[in-house]
Amino acid sequence: MSEDTEKNIFNGDINQALNEIFSLRESNVIYAIFVSLFFVIGSLHAFDWNKNYYDDAVDATMPEDWTIEFDIEILNAEHTEVWQDEEVKVIDFFMEDFSVREDYYIGAIFITIIPEVGDGADLTDPLVQCDAIAGDIEVNDLTAQWNYQGNNLSGQDSSCENIYLDLQIYPGYTGENLTSDAPNEFQALMPWTINGWGEGVLEIKVELDVNSVDQLGPVSQDEDEEITILVEVHTFNTNAVLNN
């Protein structure tokens, strides 16, 4: 069929128009490769996206129920010293001296002020009375929850009992397991990975007021007291467990 004849019967049908576009074998072969690659690579990406990305992305938008478990490690420090009657001393504990493990954070500090055992009473001095001891955690620059209602910053005793003080360092720390709504483990644990709490000096003020019975003579007189301060630093590391 001559070209003239072909042009004469060309009436612009869609089939004819497409035949014109696909009239060269070389371009058709390249276009066929293009279409094949499109389906192969496109399907691979769609499969990869569905398998490795989409669910993770959607999960990251939905809060889930997590239990935050606390692994607690206690670090101790002890200081023993003799107080004279009516003497007031402030004992400093430098927080940097506590060897907090990597990835652990300081949650709270518990202090026990221990008076001398038996208060020096013996057979020759049977009436020696328990001394009055007052202990305070001094508010200073130590980074802690100083305004937390549950703190016990002051205590006193005159019955030879230990005095217990405590200070919350990390916000919200109780040492008990907690629940949390978060889209992933990182965000669930995020509130428990903040650095900077528990830095500074812990100052404990102890005041002694000796009780003695003057009527029994100078032998019975008690003018000093050995007091021990035990500091327990509770450090924690957290672990998030997804609840079903």
Next chain:
Amino acid sequence: MADDAVNALIPVAAVVHIALGVMALILVRRSLEKEWNERFAGYLISWMMIVLGLKYAFATIIDLKIEDFTGQDFIEGAYTEIYYSSYKYSEMAMDSIFLCLAFTLPLVYPYPILQKNNALKITTAFIIILGVITIPLDIFTEFANRDIKSTINWLCYVIWVPIYLRFLIGEIKYAEERAREVSSVALLLLLGLKVQFMIFWLQNITGLSKVYVSRWIVEDEVFLGTVSQSEISTVVFSSLGMTLAALSFLVLLFGELWRAYYKGINGITVLVGMIFIVGVMWFLLTLVVMETATSCVDTICEPFDQSFIDWFAFTYQIAVYLVAPLIFMFIILNYNIVDTESEHSKVITRIMVLLLLLVATSSLIEMIQIVLPIPEMVTSALFAGGVVLFIGWEEKIMDKMITDKSNSVGAIESILNINNPKIDEMEYTIFSVATVSLIIYGLLLAVLFDSMGLHS
């Protein structure tokens, strides 16, 4: 909250697109002597530019409203309120109309698939039907199927890629004299519509772009309080769309390299080469910011580095807001779509060229200033220099554009069979009226849906 660099070009783009569209429309209406598909392509491109301009105008309003938002405002749902307002509905309605118009363009230009007398009637009816369905459907589904919607536009790959290949091979292998006029316009049309996707060609073909899509899902749901894209839209259509854009670019790249080997380098080769380089750089930068990009899914969303945001603004925004209208302007003026010979047309063409080139230059300089710490004095001097150059060379640029014209339809007629249907002048007017009606329909729906509290 909104970054200075991000969306900085939207207001400029809105003005440029509307101005270009209106001027092109005036020119097309006067070009009575052109072939039917050239005229129709001119109408389509003009309306596409106007609709895009309107879309960017609504995006500008939204951008201005969220400019001073704080993080707290986002948490309290201020963004969500705007997202489900008439502004966003209108923006997306214009986007739908643009896709409907862009769907029609490859059917008629440069080689018309529809060549019968009813070609304009069919395409106009198709645009109306598609628009009437797509606009409300998109709003009802809270724009969660954006990638499905954009498949309307895949037709341009399906038709223009084989046309490009056909005429490229025709030129190089079979020495078809005027084949380049067709392959080059097919390439430019593809770039004009898809350059903003093609600059990511390497990360799209390797699948690296998925990390951003994952991030957007989290950002949409968690931070912006909107609906993220549906599973089928992201899993299937997003993946296929990325692959299609990347493969099409590779066809254009290798095609132009092959042609450059025989015919030498030209402007289009340089343009394609630049997109190639930008694509490679985007791939490398994505590798660098991978941890930040995946942070939303793996840990918690971390913001991107400022330099990265500037790079995004510089490449993506220039591509979508400046390069695309420049390409379309070039196609309209250089490929004989409009008549630029008459005195009146010459005036409008001059305004068009100067406006676009000056706006593009000034915007480009501003964007460079965002990326590189160049003092304002230097950029002002550069801009002044640019203005002097354009004024001095204005006539030369114009003459070159008008006299060195290509005529793709004329070239096709010399190579392939083509039917020239009889199209009544009234049909072009009906097409324009239909498009305006569709725009009014979209805006009315947007206002009504908002006032009725569709997504409140």
